[in-house]
Amino acid sequence: MSLVAAYAVPHPPLIVPAVGQGQEEAIADTIAAFREVARRAAAHRPDVIVVTSPHAPLYRDGFFIADTPEEHGSLGAFGQPQERLSIRNDLSFAEAIAERLRRRAIPTAGAPQGAGDLDHATFVPLHFLAQTMDLAQVAVVRIGLSGLSDADHRFLGQAIAQVAEEANARCVLIASGDMSHKLKADGPYGFAAEGPQFDKAVADIFRSGRLQELFALDGALCEGAAECGLRSFEIMAGALEGAPYTAELLSYEGPFGVGYAVAAFEVENAPGDTEAEAAAEIREREERGRDIDPLVALARASVESIVRDGRVLPVPANLPDELAHRRAGAFVSLHERGNLRGCIGTIAPTRASLAEEIIMNGVAAATEDPRFPAVRPDELDLLSYSVDVLGEPEPVESLEQLDPKRYGVIVSHGFKRGLLLPDLEGVDTVMDQIAIAKQKAGLRPNEHAKLERFEVVRHTAGGEPRHE
Known part of the structure; x- marks a missing residue:
């Protein structure tokens, strides 16, 4: 160094x-x-x-x-x-x-x-x-x-x-x-x-x-x-x-x-410099029939940089416009052998670009999810990745406007706020979805809460583990 x-x-x-x-x-x-x-x-x-x-x-x-x-x-x-x-x-x-x-x-x-x-x-x-x-x-x-x-x-x-x-x-x-x-x-x-x-x-x-x-x-x-x-x-x-x-x-x-x-x-070429590697992996999708989603590739590069090198991945150059110029909330989810290994995200954009949002949420998913210990280097090849990009929240006037398969839900009361993504295993009803979101917000089951819904675009292509 x-x-x-x-x-x-x-x-x-x-x-x-x-x-x-x-x-x-x-x-x-x-x-x-x-x-x-x-x-x-x-x-x-x-x-x-x-x-x-x-x-x-x-x-x-x-x-x-x-x-x-x-x-x-x-x-x-x-x-x-x-x-x-x-x-x-x-x-x-x-x-x-x-x-x-x-x-x-x-x-x-x-x-x-x-x-x-x-x-x-x-x-x-x-x-x-x-x-x-x-x-x-x-x-x-x-x-x-x-x-x-x-x-x-x-x-x-x-x-x-x-x-x-x-x-x-x-x-x-x-x-x-x-x-x-x-x-x-x-x-x-x-x-x-x-x-x-x-x-x-x-x-x-x-x-x-x-x-x-x-x-x-x-x-x-x-x-x-x-x-x-x-x-x-x-x-x-x-x-x-x-x-x-x-x-x-x-x-x-x-x-x-x-x-x-x-x-x-x-x-230049500072030790542990992985921006070029990340950009190369993202460009690799062009050579492999576009079967690697650039958002997923960036999430993987972010996690591997923080776990292997102990450093936050700088934003690579020449990213697609969707990553470089768009702002949106996003969740990065990690799974290992089918089990959740980390999931952290943002409801609304907090960074200058979607690329930065994914990078920082990848770091948090790998090292800061309170439910799990930090990811170890020997686990990296076993991880699968998905990135959920959130649409703008919209108010919900009645429960009929919710659908746990299509919409995520946000519950809020005062400073308390909880979010649940859509289409989650084991979450089959609107009431299940609201109950879990209230629990995440620290609200009692019968406590009044404002409801909002949002749609999600889930990116998974190329996120499979390198080794089973």
């Missing part, structure tokens, strides 16, 4: 709605790009997240590396103390980085007394990551910048990548940093011509992926632009040096006088 991806992100506190109180709407592109970074980062199933921060403790002749088992922080300095985060630091990973720096005679240190809280340049990226992953389960390493040379920041990045490889850890690097602070006369530092020039130069570098050009930027241009993220980006460039990666500038905005760029650098 090794560095699997790196992301350059800004850190404006107002991007958190509790702080922005509506102002964040002016940087909608940045928010959307941040969410995409969070989605991609979660899909990599990282063992460790390294955050380089311009607002962590800054030392003239060395680097800050967090050295406490846990760290906590809030946005109290921005009027919202209830916005809080806690992280668990990977001290062995951090010490391995520090040891490499010491061999180059570069000192490291933890936070000075009273300065150990998470800084906002770390907090903001982690705020978004926390929406797609459980930070309690992922270790973090927080690193500051320094007054040392560009070459030393590059070396630090190289050390991060080398430690990730030696530790056999899937590592995601978050390079936190704003661009110029001198884009507008009414901005925090006024306007300087160097501001937009610097931002254009760095945005072009991010877009092209030629990160080594960061080290050739003119010093006077950087100083005049009042940037804060360059050395963070230089660490990232060092970490990616020598690795094949794709580069994508996801967004750039500067409405408040400060430049915000979000860029993604995905390491």
